[in-house]
Amino acid sequence: MIRQEFSRVDPKRRAALDHRKKQFATPAFQNVEYKHRLNFYATPPTADITLEQFEQWAIDRLRVLAELEACSFRNKSPAETATHMKPLLDKYLPLSSSTSGSTALQAERQKDHYSHFILRLAFASTEDLRRRFSRVESMLFRLRFQADDVRERMAFVEGLNLEWETVSDEERREFAEELRAAGGGYPKRIEEESYFKVDWIRVPELVESRRVFLKAGKAYVPGREQLSMVVAEFTSRLDKALELTSRALPRLDEDDRLTPILTHLSQNFTTPDANYSSSATALPGADISARNHRHPFLLLPPLHAEPAPFTPSRRASQAFRPSTIHVISQRHWPEPRRMFEYRYNVRHTYGDVGGDSNRRGGGYSPFSCQKILTEHPPGPGEAHGCPYRHFSIDNLTALLQNVGVKDQEVLRGVKEDKEKTKFHLACNRVFEYVHKQEIKKVKDDGTWGASQLETIVHPNEYFKRSYMLKNMGKNPVETEGDVKMEG
Incomplete structure (x- = not known):
């Protein structure tokens, strides 16, 4: 007895479906x-x-x-x-x-x-x-x-070439009252409107808002609702x-x-990434220089403007890198040794010295919101993180209230954003509340475009935009006197 083996897939068909061969085939169009x-x-x-x-x-x-x-x-x-x-x-x-x-x-x-x-x-x-x-x-x-x-x-x-069935004149007259009721009394004369008939599942938005007449699984859609039909098909x-x-x-x-x-x-769909350039942070009066240093051997926190822009990620985690110089005091060292270490630390921060060639000319690259949110949370001895991501809702609410966010609607919105893991939206919600008067002014004056008010995706951009809004109309020289070091 001869036993025959049969393949369930036709060899010719199998060859036609071999993607390893087809991927190198000449495309049908370029x-x-x-x-x-x-x-x-x-x-x-x-x-x-x-x-x-x-x-x-x-x-x-x-x-x-x-x-x-x-x-x-x-x-x-x-x-x-x-x-x-x-x-x-x-x-x-x-x-x-x-x-x-x-x-x-x-x-x-x-x-x-x-x-x-x-x-x-x-x-x-x-x-x-x-x-x-x-x-x-x-x-x-x-x-x-x-x-x-x-x-x-x-x-x-x-x-x-959408499969929309045109409703006949006879059918329009038969269901005239139902069609007019679904349209909120419009049109007064049913002959003034054209209608299409489609499966109701293709226009869920219209069904949900009760803007169509339903019969036998079909939705009778007026021509004026073409947008919803096309979007639903898309x-x-x-x-x-x-x-x-x-x-x-x-x-x-x-x-x-x-x-x-x-x-x-x-x-990056969590929050859009930002290629932040340190050169873009240059603001009149906000530069880091000797006149802004109260003492060269202190652990210097970030610079800020008066009135102080509220940057939770910066205040809570000291993650505001380009505007921060970390120099640890070693007062017991001899004066030549202390000056050498101080100078070296500053140069290392900005990438002038050190073994990491990737930092040359740019210093340490600042963390974007996307990096802060998606990478490991801050641990012992680490200084990064986002309060909207890493604080409990009670601690976050207390922090916001302590800095003047009293509006219950804003606090409720922040809570909902955090629960939906929309941390960057919660941050932007607070920013818009804190700067609502300045934002309204630049919108009304037309001095800022929408691109300058798009969603903030970097702590440095938070500081820069806040600084510019809080110091609108000030002379750059006068602004320099407003910059001080946080204690």
Whole structure:
């Protein structure tokens, strides 16, 4: 008796699915012509870009998405969000209309296309990241859809070939009263409005707010609610795409160039990272010099302005590195030895001496909020940390009340932010409360743009922005006299 073995997979089919062979195959297309400003991101990009573009484009988009999420958690209205985001979008992710005549139109749309897919790879690994990414990408799409030219928007929607069934005139007349009731009495004449019929699960936002008539599992959606329908379709497709992407992620482990970048991007979704340059901290009157030192052999805490900006991360953990010089007093040493150690310590702090060549010319790099939040908590003998992350809620509330935060709504918001692990939003909430008068002034005067008021992601930026707000209108020379050392 001859026993035959049968494979459950057809050899021809197996060969066709071999990704090790297909990954080196010539792509079906290289460059994409972007006809519309809006994009459902249905087609993955295949043209070559550099690793620098890969990372920078993703970082720029991440900054936009993180700020958009911050607007949501701060309960900004759609109009406030659109106003706040416009200069940030123009700076990091511009997207001109087809009628603008911009010469950079295709380049802008390519960056938007690629950056979306790069972050899709970075945030497909866990359910939480997929959910957050889908949410903020849908918010970004909605923002762009509303701001798009009417004719361009119509052409884009028509090109999607969405499976929307048009409600017939007979059906409109049959359910006229129900349709009018769902629309809050609008329209008065049912013939004045067009309707589409879709599965109710495709428009959950409209069902939740009771703005549609439901019958036999179908939602009768008026034409004026097209935005909700398109956004719901965008979200649905993106959720499915993220699931497929998550299954393909193991194949990327072999590429040691992309994996570290993607890991870094996903970690930064906790709070966007900031490449903080010490040269950017130069403020009139806030420099570290001999005239600001009360004694050369004291353990010097950070400089601050009067009125003193409240920087919890700085006060609680002394993590404000570039504006801090740690020189331990050794008064029993002979005068030549003490001067030598003092001079060496200062030069070592700023990277002029020492064995670590990476510090040369820059000194110790300051910790960003992202680094403080995601790395190990402060232990014995260590001086870093964030009170919003590492303090108990009772200790954090007491700290805030001690420095003048008495508003119960603010304290309640901080508690909710901390419970949701949105530590940077809690910090920004307190900053906006402490500086609400100054922020209102620079907004009303137009002296500060939205980019100068975006979410703070670095303790040094907290100090710098606070210092500038508290010393608005002061002469730089006069400001120097306000700078003193904390005791």
